[in-house]
Amino acid sequence: MWTLDIRKWIKGQEAKIGQVFRSVALEVEASVIARTPVDTGRARGGWQSEMIGNVLSGKGLVFTLVNNVPYILKLEYGGYPPGPKIVGGYSAKSPKGMVRVTMAEFPGIVAKKAASAR
Numbered sequence: 001m002w003t004l005d006i007r008k009w010i011k012g013q014e015a016k017i018g019q020v021f022r023s024v025a026l027e028v029e030a031s032v033i034a035r036t037p038v039d040t041g042r043a044r045g046g047w048q049s050e051m052i053g054n055v056l057s058g059k060g061l062v063f064t065l066v067n068n069v070p071y072i073l074k075l076e077y078g079g080y081p082p083g084p085k086i087v088g089g090y091s092a093k094s095p096k097g098m099v100r101v102t103m104a105e106f107p108g109i110v111a112k113k114a115a116s117a118r
Helices: 002-035 072-077 099-116
Strands: 047-054 059-067
16 A cells, blocks of 8 residues: 555654764764864763654754863853963864864764765
């Protein structure tokens, strides 16, 4: 029956959405972590992620990436006093932040992952 074929196709598309979502989330997480400057390793090790929803159906998907180290906002937005490892208030190792740089790349990450799922 024709309606069953449409439902089957929709289920397949939902599964692809879930796969793309998971793949994008993992790449975003890896990118942010890799860009996090390392002095003691505490900030890089402080990232925690959570994926909520049904990846298999592609429904209700939410990805959260947080870091609770007290100085993470200074690493992202600057505000450090001058010092040997500081450039314009930012860590010299990541002067443009980690999350903002990754989010600027987000549309390209999504496009690349979606294209590979076709």
